[in-house]
Amino acid sequence: KAGVTQTPRYLIKTRGQQVTLSCSPISGHRSVSWYQQTPGQGLQFLFEYFSETQRNKGNFPGRFSGRQFSNSRSEMNVSTLELGDSALYLCASSLDTSGVISGELFFGEGSRLTVL
Amino acid sequence: KQEVTQIPAALSVPEGENLVLNCSFTDSAIYNLQWFRQDPGKGLTSLLLIQSSQREQTSGRLNASLDKSSGRSTLYIAASQPGDSATYLCAVDDDKIIFGKGTRLHILP
Numbered sequence: 001k002a003g004v005t006q007t008p009r010y011l012i013k014t015r016g017q018q019v020t021l022s023c024s025p026i027s028g029h030r031s032v033s034w035y036q037q038t039p040g041q042g043l044q045f046l047f048e049y050f051s052e053t054q055r056n057k058g059n060f061p062g063r064f065s066g067r068q069f070s071n072s073r074s075e076m077n078v079s080t081l082e083l084g085d086s087a088l089y090l091c092a093s094s095l096d097t098s099g100v101i102s103g104e105l106f107f108g109e110g111s112r113l114t115v116l
Numbered sequence: 117k118q119e120v121t122q123i124p125a126a127l128s129v130p131e132g133e134n135l136v137l138n139c140s141f142t143d144s145a146i147y148n149l150q151w152f153r154q155d156p157g158k159g160l161t162s163l164l165l166i167q168s169s170q171r172e173q174t175s176g177r178l179n180a181s182l183d184k185s186s187g188r189s190t191l192y193i194a195a196s197q198p199g200d201s202a203t204y205l206c207a208v209d210d211d212k213i214i215f216g217k218g219t220r221l222h223i224l225p
Contacts, residue, residue, distance in 0.1 A: 043215035056212050090159055107160040
């Protein structure tokens with residue numbers, strides 16, 4: 001069974017640009033959540049999608065957005081990039097059958113974004 | 117606001133020793149708690165998931181306990197090996213997933 005796949009693995013952007021990251025969950029998983037990991041702040045929750053609907057959102061500015069497609073694949077977008085957006089962006093999927101995130105989270109390898 | 121703390125931040129122990137990693141959280145209204153390991157530059161690997169109604173989970177040399185009333189969880193690693201060297205993270209689910217900053221574990225050969 002294939003794991004969580006994130007693309008691209010590495011990317012370099014300049015300030016002011018925008019970026020789109022993609023996440024393909026484990027087959028059958030309907031919940032996808034996104035996280036930002038930096039040395040200073042650690043892992044921080046961005047948002048979570050279930051059945052194409054955003055169910056929860058962390059404390060990030062509106063420049064961070066996401067969506068989920070009918071096949072459960074998800075994308076996140078960061079607009080007007082800032083130097084502080086440089087981070088490892090991780091997504092996780094979960095077999096969520098009860099309407100809340102109560103299942104085990106499985107993570108991808110992440111997309112490492114560098115903003116120059 | 118939920119806060120998750122992991123102590124110690126770093127730990128070095130000789131190979132073969134048993135060790136305990138600690139995780140504390142401020143709000144006991146959680147759905148579950150999960151322990152992960154992360155190798156440098158990699159994603160997270162799930163180790164153990166404890167639902168809020170459970171007290172402990174075991175997998176091989178790992179045992180995790182959960183005491184919701186006191187806001188604590190421990191991860192016990194038996195007979196540590198150099199391959200156990202990694203950063204260990206705990207996360208609680210209370211509609212949002214809140215992570216601790218992790219414990220960097222180094223097993224000395």
